[in-house]
Amino acid sequence: xNIKKNIKVAFMALATLLATGSLTSCSDEPDSEYFYAFTGExxxxxxxxxxxxxxxxxxxxxxELMPLLSTYGKYTCFLxxxxxxxxxxxxxxxxxxxxxxxxxxxxIARTHLVNNIYSTFEMTQDRLPNANLLGRYIATSQGVDNxxxxxxxxxxxxxxxxEKTYDDGTVVHQNDSVENGIVQPIDMVIEKSNSxxxxxxxDNPKISLFYKxxxxxxxxxxxxxxxxxxxxxxxxxxxxxxxxxVRNEVAWVPDTKKYGFTAFVEPDSIYxxxxxxxxxxxxxxxxxxxxxxxxxxxxKVYGPVYGHDENGNPLDEAKDGWKFENLTDSINPxxxxxxxxxxxxxxxxxxxxxxxxxxxxxxxxxxETKWVNPVDWYETMLPHxxxxxxxxxxxxxxxxxxxxxxxxxxxxxxDKKGGHFVNRRYEAPDYTERGxxxxxxVETKPNHDALNGHYFYVDDLVVFSKEVRDVVQNMxxxxxxxxxxxxxxxxxxxxxxxxxxxxxxxxxxxxxxQPKNGKNRYFPMGYLENVKFxxxxxxxxxxxxxxxxSWQGDELNLFGDYDxxxxxxxxxxxxxxxxxxxxxxxxxxxVMQVYFDGVPQGIPLDMIKILNDEMYLGNRASDDAQLTKxxxxxxxxLAAEQKLLKNLGAYRGPRSCYxxxxxxxxxxxxxxxxxxxxxxxxxxxxxxxxxxxxxxxxASDGKQGNNNEFMFDFFEMVPKSVYGVDGSGEMEDDL
Numbered sequence: 114x115n116i117k118k119n120i121k122v123a124f125m126a127l128a129t130l131l132a133t134g135s136l137t138s139c140s141d142e143p144d145s146e147y148f149y150a151f152t153g154e155x156x157x158x159x160x161x162x163x164x165x166x167x168x169x170x171x172x173x174x175x176x177e178l179m180p181l182l183s184t185y186g187k188y189t190c191f192l193x194x195x196x197x198x199x200x201x202x203x204x205x206x207x208x209x210x211x212x213x214x215x216x217x218x219x220x221i222a223r224t225h226l227v228n229n230i231y232s233t234f235e236m237t238q239d240r241l242p243n244a245n246l247l248g249r250y251i252a253t254s255q256g257v258d259n260x261x262x263x264x265x266x267x268x269x270x271x272x273x274x275x276e277k278t279y280d281d282g283t284v285v286h287q288n289d290s291v292e293n294g295i296v297q298p299i300d301m302v303i304e305k306s307n308s309x310x311x312x313x314x315x316d317n318p319k320i321s322l323f324y325k326x327x328x329x330x331x332x333x334x335x336x337x338x339x340x341x342x343x344x345x346x347x348x349x350x351x352x353x354x355x356x357x358x359v360r361n362e363v364a365w366v367p368d369t370k371k372y373g374f375t376a377f378v379e380p381d382s383i384y385x386x387x388x389x390x391x392x393x394x395x396x397x398x399x400x401x402x403x404x405x406x407x408x409x410x411x412x413k414v415y416g417p418v419y420g421h422d423e424n425g426n427p428l429d430e431a432k433d434g435w436k437f438e439n440l441t442d443s444i445n446p447x448x449x450x451x452x453x454x455x456x457x458x459x460x461x462x463x464x465x466x467x468x469x470x471x472x473x474x475x476x477x478x479x480x481e482t483k484w485v486n487p488v489d490w491y492e493t494m495l496p497h498x499x500x501x502x503x504x505x506x507x508x509x510x511x512x513x514x515x516x517x518x519x520x521x522x523x524x525x526x527x528d529k530k531g532g533h534f535v536n537r538r539y540e541a542p543d544y545t546e547r548g549x550x551x552x553x554x555v556e557t558k559p560n561h562d563a564l565n566g567h568y569f570y571v572d573d574l575v576v577f578s579k580e581v582r583d584v585v586q587n588m589x590x591x592x593x594x595x596x597x598x599x600x601x602x603x604x605x606x607x608x609x610x611x612x613x614x615x616x617x618x619x620x621x622x623x624x625x626x627q628p629k630n631g632k633n634r635y636f637p638m639g640y641l642e643n644v645k646f647x648x649x650x651x652x653x654x655x656x657x658x659x660x661x662x663s664w665q666g667d668e669l670n671l672f673g674d675y676d677x678x679x680x681x682x683x684x685x686x687x688x689x690x691x692x693x694x695x696x697x698x699x700x701x702x703x704v705m706q707v708y709f710d711g712v713p714q715g716i717p718l719d720m721i722k723i724l725n726d727e728m729y730l731g732n733r734a735s736d737d738a739q740l741t742k743x744x745x746x747x748x749x750x751l752a753a754e755q756k757l758l759k760n761l762g763a764y765r766g767p768r769s770c771y772x773x774x775x776x777x778x779x780x781x782x783x784x785x786x787x788x789x790x791x792x793x794x795x796x797x798x799x800x801x802x803x804x805x806x807x808x809x810x811x812a813s814d815g816k817q818g819n820n821n822e823f824m825f826d827f828f829e830m831v832p833k834s835v836y837g838v839d840g841s842g843e844m845e846d847d848l
Contacts, residue, residue: 120138142644156182156190156291165279167483168198169225171210178226182768184326185446188294189227191251193302201302210753213234224303230295232288233273236265242469244605248369249305250461252562254555269555271301276738283640290669310374311337317559320570322381326407330448331441332455333496336374340565346371353651355672358701358820361617364633364653373459373603374566377500377535377551377575384410387574393694411450417579419444434614443496452495453577459566462555466533467504468593468665469608475507475776478608478657479665480507480781484513485769485848489680490592492599497683497801500576503537503548505530512743513768516669526550535575538585546585549573573576577685586685589835589845591695591767594669594825597682598641601654606634610656612666633658643680650675650811659773662697662788666772669825675705684830687801691836693764697829698723699788703813703821707794708803713722713761714795716781717812720823724787729763730754743768743784752844757837764791769848784847796836 154162160170171191173179182188193201202208214219223246231241240250254266262275264287276286277298289296306313311333314324327333350366388397388406392413399406412420420430429435434442441448460466467487468477477487487504507530510518519541526532529550537548552570555561561568595607609633612639634654638646646652650673657666671677684690691710702720706713724730742749758764766783774781783789799805813821831845838845 122545135368138351154291155184156188156294156296157292159181159296160190160192163283163285164281164580165194165283165285166192168195168210169193169222172198172213172218173222175210175215176222177214177215178219178222182226182293184293187228187230189229190296191225191227191299191303192296193225193271193275193299193679197271197299197301199612201229201304221302222245224249224305227251231297232295233265233297233699234288238462238464239555240464244461244463247305247603247613250562251303251305252462252555253802266555267299267303268305269557271299271303274298306560306563306577308560308563308570309337309340310376310527310563313374313560313563314378314568319380319559320378320568322403322407323454324385325404326440326447326451329440330445330451331403332448332451335494336455336565339372339374341372342370353653355651355653355670356701357653357670357822358699358819360615362633362655364635364651364655366637367600367604367606367634367640371459371603372565372599373457373599374494375456375458375460376566376568376646377454377571378568379549379574381569383571383573389811398813405437408440408447411446413577414574414578415446415449418577418582419446419449440835445839447660449495450576453493453498453500454575455494456491456500456599457494458491459517459603461562461567462525463533463551465567465602465607466502466551471612471659471773471777474773474780478612478659479770479772479783481769481771482508483511488591489596490590491596492682494575495577497591497803499595499683499685500575501538501548502551503534504773505532505534505537506677507531523830535571536581536585538588544584546580547573548585549575582685585831587834589832590682590684592682592828593665594668594828595654595665596680597828598644600641606654608657608665608667612657612659641679644678646671646675646677649673651676652677659777661772662786663772663824663826664695664770664783665827666769668697671823671825672820674821675823675829676810677806678708678806681805681807682828682830684799684801686831686832687799689796689833689837690799691796691829691833693791693831694718694794694825695766695789695791695829695830696720696824696825698790699822699824701818701822703811703817705821705823706810706812708808708810709795709797711808714797718792719795721818722764724763724765729761729790743782748844749842752842752846755844755847756839759793762793764793765847766790767848 116523130521147359150166156417160166160173173182188293198210202210207213226240226246227243228246236253239254242253242606244250252268254269256264256266256272258264258272258275260275264272264275266272273287274285276284278284280341285298286333287297318705325584346368347368353364355362355364384407387410388399392410396408405623416430419428421427429444432444433439434444435446439445467489468479470476471478488504489502490499491502492499505526512518526547533551534548535551538546549571552572554570595601601607614630616628616630633656634744636652636654638648650671653670655668655670659666661668698720700721704717704719706717708714721726725732755764764787766789768782768784770783771780773779794807810823835845
């Protein structure tokens with residue numbers, strides 16, 4: 114069987130896999146069977162040895178990047194041939210690569226180079242898992258070329274060439290392997306927009322109504338200039354050496370300090386359906402034009418939330434700022450409507466809306482998707498509000514005993530398994546809020562990705578309605594700490610690195626500026642907004658390791674004589690809430706005092722004592738509890754144990770969360786691990802209209818353990834409707 118036939122057979126299989134959604138994200142060492150080996154050639158040799166790529170080679174040379182491609186590493190090069198470069202030059206009114214500036218060449222070359230290896234078999238999301246050398250993500254989608262070959266499209270426009278024969282007899286095809294990477298030939302030069310979010314929203318005629326309101330409410334002026342802090346210079350900061358538990362590690366400050374926004378935008382057609390049919394039985398006034406109709410729709414949504422109290426007495430509705438004439442006022446319903454669509458962080462693709470998918474488990478990192486859908490929570494530009502983002506699991510739903518749950522637990526849209534929804538809570542028959550589906554479509558034009566943000570289409574209204582406040586978000590809110598601080602996601606530091614392997618730092622030779630498996634980070638004071646701490650400590654973000662006793666494999670640590678304060682995420686409504694910290698107690702950690710809004714909360718939290726300590730469960734707990742013990746324990750006994758722990762201000766780790774051991778073959782559920790627990794930080798009334806702060810102050814006796822090491826893993830905000838169960842045999846669900 115010849116090569117071409119082999120390729121076609123392989124891509125028939127690929128098309129089947131794409132249709133079933135069976136492929137997973139990129140691994141650090143892709144299977145070599147997907148490549149065509151050119152043993153001995155570096156990527157630089159590949160460019161220089163083929164005349165059809167001489168112009169791109171000249172661009173790389175002028176950018177002074179050829180030495181990089183001559184060294185060992187892991188690179189993917191999306192490679193346009195001379196015809197593609199000539200077409201690009203012609204569109205710019207140029208006739209030669211010589212007319213490009215060095216800066217132009219640097220931008221072009223870095224746009225086409227990614228510092229990791231990606232075969233087409235791994236390009237299954239709506240963007241590459243790693244950014245290119247410009248720090249921008251390349252959008253990907255699957256399709257067919259003119260010869261009906263399954264191919265991958267980039268930015269919705271150019272595609273990776275399946276196979277091409279040149280006049281000199283040279284044959285190139287996708288997945289060409291070189292010693293330091295992989296080459297993907299493409300039919301056009303890739304261009305990334307240098308516009309801001311404001312520009313790309315304006316340039317899309319499909320969302321003209323959203324943009325008209327975005328402009329009229331004054332929000333475009335807030336986003337247009339915020340791209341990056343040009344004064345940020347990571348070279349001013351030394352590396353920080355520390356010991357976490359038993360590991361010697363080093364952390365670097367972030368490489369960038371960018372600002373980012375992500376919008377969920379309804380196309381005009383969605384609004385016009387509401388203009389025609391009304392909102393929840395209420396007609397929309399369209400007699401005064403589209404902008405007023407959108408304002409009237411916003412009034413219908415936000416009247417019950419902000420306009421009047423539960424007795425119908427006017428609140429914001431009675432103020433001038435509510436009126437159509439004052440669209441830029443902070444209480445105006447249309448401004449609130451648009452603000453709630455925009456998150457204060459950059460998310461380049463739907464794959465980033467929830468935790469990364471681990472190829473070994475085919476699940477979002479740390480989520481048992483037989484029992485729960487992956488969920489993340491993000492703040493919006495509307496003060497004191499969050500969006501709930503939920504990924505509809507591809508896994509069949511079952512209980513802990515393996516019994517399949519009814520099909521209607523999926524709710525509607527079972528065809529959208531694997532897709533993401535905004536503000537969904539569908540657990541029939543009690544909850545039937547579908548939410549808005551996030552469209553992962555990559556269009557040829559217009560652009561969806563900008564220097565400082567991204568937008569997605571959604572198929573229904575994204576609103577902080579009364580139903581969202583009182584039903585969808587009236588639940589336990591669990592957030593990995595990497596999502597609490599927007600800068601971590603905006604600057605591409607969430608769940609980054611090879612979670613399978615570690616870099617030791619026991620000798621000087623191990624201390625590389627470019628460690629093989631990824632970097633830990635530390636955040637100087639001033640880098641994270643709404644965070645304050647003293648100069649006697651370090652705030653470290655440890656990159657993910659799948660075997661760590663932590664949810665999603667990552668954690669944040671404080672070291673030193675810390676006094677640390679941060680603004681907590683907002684709760685959806687005012688009332689009694691319980692705030693919990695998920696962490697792993699270890700003998701190397703310390704003791705800290707908790708404050709809520711400046712008021713000390715109980716006795717100091719000892720981060721050494723694990724769940725089988727006498728102060729908690731003692732000998733009744735064991736490290737081998739896991740799933741077997743859970744199945745053998747009656748509901749009454751589980752409820753009794755939870756009540757005992759609750760009275761001590763503690764909970765086991767969540768049953769749906771796990772870490773991974775035995776090289777990816779074993780899930781270790783947090784519920785049965787004595788070193789994974791939740792502690793109640795405080796239980797108090799929270800006013801949802803105000804900012805609130807938690808303060809952690811070291812209370813250890815001297816330099817306890819590893820310099821008073823304090824761990825942040827995940828954060829829970831739990832309403833009384835969830836934690837307040839107290840009847841015999843009743844318990845809060847332990848998922």
